[in-house]
Amino acid sequence: MKKERFFSVGQLLMWAGCLLAVVMPAAAEARDIKVGIVDTYSGPAAVFGNDALNGFKLAVNEINKQGVLGGKIVFTTRDEQFKVDIGLNVAKELVLKENVDVLVGTINSGASMAISEAVAKKEKIPFIVWTAKSENITGKAGHRYVFSTAENTAMAGKSAAVAFAKKPFKKFWIAGDDYEYGHAIADAIWRNLKKIKPEVEAIGRTWWKPGEPDLIPYLTAIQAAKPDCIIFATGGVSMANVLKAIKTTGMENKIPAWIHTATDHSVLKPLGMNAPEGVMGTIQYHYYYPETPANKKFVADFQAAYGNPPGFPAFNAYTTAQLIAGAYRKAGKIDKEKFIDAMEGLKVDTPVGKVEMRACDHQAVYPMFLGTTKISQEFGGAIAADIITLQGDEVMPTCEEIAEARKQK
Amino acid sequence: MLLVEDLHKSFEDFTAVDGANLQVRQGELVAVIGPNGAGKTTLFNLITGHLKADRGRIRFLDREINRMAAHEICRQGIARSFQIANIFHRLSVFRNVQVSVLSQKKLSRSLFRPAQTLVVEETRRILESVGLLGKQLDIAGSLSHGDKRILEIAIALGNEPQLLILDEPTAGMSPEETASTMELVKRLARDQGLTILFCEHDMDVVFDVATHIMVMQHGRTLIQGTPEEVRRNATVQDAYLGGA
Amino acid sequence: MTRSLILSRSSFGWSAALLLVLLLVPAWAGRFTIYILAFVFVMALLAMSLNLLVGHGGIYQFHHAAFYGVGAYTAGLIAAKTAWPVWVGFCAGPLMAAAAGWVIGLFCVRLNKLYFGMLQISLGSLIWIIALRWYSLTAGDDGIHGIRMPELLSGSVTIYYFLLAVVTVCLLSLYLVYKSPFGVTLRAIRDNPQRCEAVGINVRRHQLLAIIIATFFAGVAGVLFVVLEGSIFPDMLFWVLSLEILIMCLLGGWFTFFGPVVGAAIMVTLRTFVGSVTEYWTMVLGIVLILLIFFLPEGIMGINFRNWSRRRSRRAAARAAEDTDAAG
């Protein structure tokens, strides 16, 4: 009986949307290798996303000078805004529409694992995680199509444990961000430390909200308990807040503290000369160490291209690009399965020496550097000093452990 | 039918109703008059449950209704209109009335029947009785002010009330509209046997229509009686009608 | 009732045509189109369920995503952690969402407008915190990924048709609700709750019923997300997503029935296609929104009616409005 109303403009738009989706060109140039990058380029984590992207660009520019299998490496980026659902959207877009050959990214562990399952595994496309640090990615949730060129919580934890075992500490206090990363790293340290040195003792644990601005009261309480060493299992913005609080409470040089990636310059640089000294940190890359020609060249090129020295995400991304190029050269053709076979056990040159992609769990094997913060006039702020190198196989979970974890799942 | 005894209501810093008494019998047309701020609207809001009295009793058909919520009081058979046009602006005229008929028939929570097939006859009959049938498909918000006020009465009629409370039904109307509205009120009372309680500023209208009048001042009942009794009362003469 | 009585002939025609096109899409569209359309279906259902409250009920449900998350987590956890058939989860998801909606609604319906919204955000955030903090159950902020679906729902085309079917049924049910006496009463409550009380309507009970219905469908959307992506994660219950779906409703036209579908389609399309060109797509969205506010205050579907009323007689406009109660 009635009414023709509610469609027309709205419907047209919907149709237009559908059409747009379909008409978009989908063909890929077979000669070039297409890399799809999913990472965070907005919000607080964007600083790491941008750094990684710069490292990747630098490597790709070098690689493309000679080319790979007669073609080039081309890449396209998508911002996942640190959100899992957007990450899935854009990863699928890159794979299903842009037909990328390799997917890389992201800093968000949740998004990495979601993409690993819903895109990499399902679409049989290699996915290389380059910043997210969850050990589950190549651990119990690992599979043929997922790789990691990021150091993970298991490695960070084990390297700290190995380092602590060499020091006279007995009474530890564990504090950190109350989220997955914090707990994972704390568990990894304690698991390994107990194994190496059973007499150690955790006299207390404190967890705070990630990004908690004011950490002074916690540190005061911890100080009162007089531990031999404090383990801070924290990341991102909280790291800078911990360092600020260490400085303010006057804890520096009194109680040794350890934070994974505390010696990263994206953390230390904003603090300038106000960074605390004597804080231990583990990290797989410093732009000032090791002072090898390869590293010096990498830093100089990076500095020239982007105006600031590379951080660990840039190093990870640079390594990732080298691995991709190396694997395709080894495979001899652009084929996903061949690429994966070639990746397994592949060794490439990086600024810190040879890095191997371990075949059993698809985890890049890095040496880890344990350093202690020290103010340097030359750098205008704190840097890592007294650096101890822990070899990759020393800090990695063994292949047997990985197999066991995967079986449990 | 309706009995209000010694009703009190105060807001933070002033007392709006301070000892109101009112009696409405079946079939009467009772007007409440009084100067601005005498507490007429508050009294109505108390009766219909939109406000809760501090003290006093309200009985309707031998039932205490003081403690009831507005929608429960409505179910007892009291419907009302408001001082400002209180209608559903975005809905059509038909829907405006249908909503209240649906509510009366306890159909308003029915989920799986199309509304456009329900209570159509009842709704039309009400619209016809107030003369809005011709505009039933107009959007209520686009009606003229006079029509909005009529629509309000029509919404109230949808509840098949025994007592209809009208809060200044002719406020803001032109003299012609006022006349026709009051004609409508009288006709409703006559044809449908409705008991009507209303308040009104226009004394000519009041004395023309009402069978009984209650005079309020400072929240108190001064007097209640027939128009003649009220006209004769000296207190009212002084306090209120003196100037008129 | 015959169908033509419920759906007017022309809107039935349009809907049938759209449905037909959507049915045919997998025959010629690329895989990504199929996927993103399926994603639009999920968002559209979510936005539609919210709009029952915001657009038709005038209820400021500011944290609707919480119930989407409850539906998804219920279905996802049952699929991932129990041996029960996934269908149990599919049924339990919406029911749990509706139950959560009922409990939270009980607290909230006593409040008005912004107060309602803020209390609702707080209560919804408590659910979010459970998803975020109950590590042993929900795996915390990493979420659970790679949730296996039965063979029946493995191919992307099958998933597409499954989602299309479920969303169509849900939208049809919502349309019935919308056209029902309850729908009419709900819109009356939106326009004037005080008047509704005066005609004997228990406003709070109606609002609560609307919340239960809306959260049920939000739960369905959550289940569909799990079917589509095989993932659950705490962001699904975060208030930012709630704000996004609210924007979808406003963008599409919150006083119309199909508005939120359009809004969801535009948001997802914009995000996907502008997002692939520039990382500043949120700014583009912001500018689009401002233009919309200035030039299309009733949302995209709202424009229709205004044009219509200029072209046709007032009566025809009103008849159209009668159908949707969309007039301004």
Add this chain to the structure above:
Amino acid sequence: MESYVTVSGLISQFLVGLSRAMILFIVSSGLSFILGVLRVPNVAHGSLYMIGAFVAHTLAMAAGGGAAGFWLALVLAPTAVALISLAAERLLFCHLYEREHLMLLLFTFALALILGDLTKITWGADYRSLVAPPFLQGSVMVLGTPFPRYNLFLLAVGPVVALGLWLFSNKTKVGKIARAAAVDREMVGAIGINVGRVFAFAFVLGCFLAGLGGALVSPTVSITLGMDHTIIIEAFLIVTIGGLGNMWGALAGSLIFGVSQSMGILLWPQFAIVFPYLAVVIILTLKPTGLLKSVW
């Protein structure tokens, strides 16, 4: 829980909660002011707070990074934010006041999206850190526990701002008009006052407070993108529990929020995050329109 709860720990945690509450108060009082006078839920408030922090950093660095730079930034950053908001108000916002609340919400959301991206374009993604002037660095002993000087400074600033706002809205003509407009805007318009100008003024003042909050918080946290997200939801919850548009309500709400958060951390760290939300639920369940009288 395993944290060491001691009396001095409780006290210092309480003080930390108080100083956090001061920042929350400054930001949410601005939000509340705009809500009260303009009836606008300003989602962009968080973005202005973030911009306040970034501008403060830039100004302090430009002035050499010393104490003078800090004080300069503290004055000029909120002013810059106020100017941005003035532009937004005069160009766009002032045409929309008669729209529905949800539309205004949508508008401020759009503004927040644009400001967020503009911040990213202008300042990039790097973390920034502002240093407090030397005499506000370090700690003093309060009842046996070290308490940061800067937090003491915040404890002093909060009441000053509250007092200033009170004097403004009760002792100045513009303030009185704004208050009257909050209650009955038609009447204010009817007696011949330019309501548009009052609204513009109120909006700019509210945004100034957002900028001030951002500048004040910058020495205690890392200045990053995404700062806007966390603060805005907290500020909205605060003004709601306090009573929409009520400045003292914003103060009460901030205190409840700040203290419940910091005490919660001490008592039940694992679930400290629930305490503020729980406070909102309890308060709104008991008092559905907030603690103090709402102007709505």
